[in-house]
Amino acid sequence: MRESQEPFIRIRDLSFAYGQGEARKEVLSQNNMELYPGELVIMSGPSGSGKTTLLSLIGALRSVQEGSLKVGGDELKDFDTRALLYYRRKIGFIFQHHNLFPALTAFESVRMALDSSDLPATERNSRTREILERLGLSHRLNNKPDSLSGGQRQRVAIGRALVHRPSLILADEPTAALDKETGRNVVDLMKELVRSKGSTALMVTHDSRLLDAADRIVHMMDGRIVSNVLVAPVVDAATLLRDSGLFPGSTPSEFLEVAQKMARLRYQAGETIITFGEEGDRFYVLREGEVEVETGGPTAPKVVGTIQRGGFFGERALISREPRAATIRARGPVEVYALDKDDFDAAIARTKTFQDQMLSVIFSRS
C-alpha cells in the first residue's frame, strides 16, 4: 500500500557495511523506506537482519555510508555536529538496556532528558511527574535503579525517552522486560504521542501482541526490507476483497499479499477512472464513495449502474486482454484500491483456484 503524504524520514538505496577490505560485511543493502508523521511502525525480522543498524542510522548514531537518509527533506549526512546534536535531542531513544545512572532517582533520570529544553523548572518537574505517573511509577519517584524491578527500570528509561515529547521515537524491544499490561500501556503511550503530536515511532519488537498497534509493519531479512505494509489500508483492502466474494477459497495471507500490492488512489467528482475502449492496466476495488458505470462508448453513452464501497471493476480487460468495455466515473469524492496489471496477473497465475474463480466471475457477468 502506498501513501501520497510527505514523509518525515525518507530512505533511498541505503546500504551499510562494517569493517573494511576482506573483513567488510554488508549488513544493509539498498533499502528504501518512508516514515510518516503520525505513524507507529513496527519493524521485525530475525537477529542479524539489519534492524538495529537501521535504527542507529536513523537515530544518527552511525554515519550514512551509501545511499540517502533524509530527515524532514534534509540529507542527514550533510548535518554538522551541532545539527546532529539538535536532531538527536528531538528523538526519544529506548534501548534494550535501561542504562540508568545508578546514582540518580527515577525522577532525576527522567528529568535529565528535559535539561536541553527551555522549559522552566516547574514545568520540567510537572512533566516528569506526569509521565512517571502515566507509567505507573508515581510511588517510585525517589527510588534509585537498585531498588526498582527490571520492568520499573525499563519504564523509567521509557519515561526518559518520551518526556520531552520527541518528534521521532526509536525503540529497540521496549516491552521485552515488561508484563503484558505494562507493555500495552507503554505502546498506548507511544501511540498517543504519535497521534497527538504527529510524532513518528519506529519500534523493533518480536512481541506479536503489539502488532495491532502498528500503522505499518516493516519486515527485514538479510539486510533488506522485504516487506513494508501500511496495516490499516491493507487490512481494509484485504477485507473488501474477502467480502466481495470473489475469492472464497483464499486464505487471509493470500488476501493480505494481494492487498499489499494495491495503491490507494483518490478521485474527484466527475473524474474518469476507466475510459471505454482503452487498454486495461489496473484492477480496482472501491474503498469509499460511489462510481457510475457507463457503457456504449462515446457514441452511445449510457449509465447502466453504480458501484459502492466494496464493489470492484476493471478486471475483465485484464483477463480477456480486450479494451475496456465501460467508462467508470466518480460520482463524488472517491477512494479506490488499485492493483497494477502485472501484480494482478501474478496474483491470478499463482493459484489455479484463484484464476478459476476470477474466470467464473467474468463468466457470470457476460
Add this chain to the structure above:
Amino acid sequence: MNPGSAVLLSWRLLWHNPARLATSLGALAFAVFLMLIQMGFRNSLLDSVTALLESLDADILVMHKEKDNSIQRETIPLLRVQQTLSVEGVAAAYPLWFRFLYWKNLENGAFRPIRVLGFRPDDPMFLPPDIRAGAKLLGQPGTALLDSRSRSYLGRIGVGPAQVQKEGLSVVGTFAMATDLEVDGNLLVSDETFARITHQSMNGIELIAVKLKPGAEPQRVIEGLRAGLPGDAAVRTKDEVRAMDFEHWDTGTPVSLIVFIGMAMGFVVGVVICYQILYTEVADHLAEFATLRAIGFGKAYIIGVVLVEAVLLSVVGLIPSLAAGWVLYRVLEASTGLLLNLTLPRMALVAGLTVSMCVFAGILALRKVLQADPAELF
C-alpha cells in the same frame, strides 16, 4: 544544557557508593600525605633554620659580609656594636655569640653537639616570652636555658645539672626554639657563661640585633650603618636575612631538590590514584554516558561531569587529608623537634596541588569516557 545538572550528576556519582568513596578518599589521602610530608620537611627546614632569626627582636641585623646565611659562623669585632649605636636612628644594638660545643648526655655519658647562644641577659633581644622570662635567671654564672625541642638523644630535657665540654652547668629553665639539619639543640647562656665554657675571646660576635628609634626611617638608618661601619660588616633588614637564609637552604643545598622530587612523586602518585578512581567510575558507567550522548548531550557536558567529579573528589578528599596531615605534623614535631607548621598559605598550596592532581587525572580519564559509542547501545 543545564550546568547544575552536570554538578548534580557528578555529586551523585561521587557519593553513590560510600564504600568505594571511602577507599578512594583513603588512597587520595595517602597521596596528599606524601605531599604534606615532603612539604612539611621542606618548610620545617626553612622554618627551623630561621627559628633563631625569627626569635630576635630586631629591625636590622649586622653581620659579617661573607655570610650567606645567618647560621654560618663568621664573626665581626665586638667594636661594631658601639659603632652601630653611634649611627643616627639606632636605639639599641645587641651582640649575639654562638658556637657549636659538645653537650654531655648525663644518662649515658655520650657527647652530642649543641648550639650554645650567648647574649647579655639584660639585653631584651629575644621576642619569645619564655626566653625573656628565663633571661632573668641567667645572671648567675654557670646557668643556662635549654631548648625544649632539643633532640631526645641529648638526654633529659629539663631543669637540672648539665655538662657542656668539660664545664658543669645548671639548667634553670627551658624555652622552645627548634632543631634543624645542623642543630640538634640550643642552649642559651649569658655572655659571661659563654666565655667560661668556650674559653675563647668574646671579641668576635656573630651578629648584632639592631632596634630602631621610634619614627626612624629604616632605609636611612641602613644607609647610615653602611656608611659608618667598616667593610667587614654587612647590614640587612630582618626580611633580607630571612630571604638570604631561604635562598641558601632552598636552592643552595640538595635538600630542597630532594624534597621537590618527593613532592613531585606525591603528586604523580596522586594523579595515578585519582586516575584509577575516575577511570573506574567512568568505565562502570560507560553505557550511561553513551546514552547521554545518544540523547543529545554534547561532549562538553560529559567532560564537565567528569571534571566536576574530579574537583569534588579533590575537595572532599582534601578536608580529611588536611586534618589527618595536621595530626601527623604534630606527631612528627613531637618526635623530631622539627618545626612543622600547617599555615593557611601552605594549606592553600596543598589544596591547589590536590585539585590540579585530580583535574589532571580527570583529563586523562576523559579519553575513556569520550570513547563511549552511542551506536553500540542498540
